[in-house]
Amino acid sequence: MQPKNPSNPGRRKFLIAATSVVGAGAVVGAAVPFLTSISPSAKAEAAGAPSKADISKLRKGEMMVIEWRGKPIYVVRHTDKSLELLNQNIERLSDPDSQQDQQPDYAKNENRSIRPDVVVLEAVCTHLSCAPTFYPQIGVTDFDDDWQGGFFCPCHGSKFDLAGRVYSGVPAPTNMLVPPHYYESDDILVIGQDGAKA
């Protein structure tokens, strides 16, 4: 299922972030396109090196994309409204309590996150691995009459809420994956590793 309107307001809110390997000394959070971002060396990537990003410029309602092990990771900062709405829609979700093993234990909570205001998700639809599109707006959309914000997969129409929880009755069988991650400081997010602050 495709949205009738090909324009995507959510895309305008994307922030693209550079990534760096922990310990590599690279600049964190430089605003360069995702596809040319600083990536781990092939050897480090093969070893699953963590990626690090500065989220200080990620404003409420925005998403940035971090590369980790060659995969895009979505990082979203909630608005006050989206936080308020997050668990008012659970009857439409397939696994609202995250019972399936799609997240680390520290993200098995109602926000599926370490910090309530920041969501970290693998940008992979759990149906056939397309990249779900970020739709933060609330209200009527081309694909839902009562959208609360979240992700819509353009390949076959799966829907996920802003915590990556899958809606019932769509092709995707499970919630989006939450990768291992922790915060090195208030602004520095490390993806690919559990940390002492997790």
Ligand code: FES
């Ligand atoms: S790959 Fe997302 S719905 Fe099929």
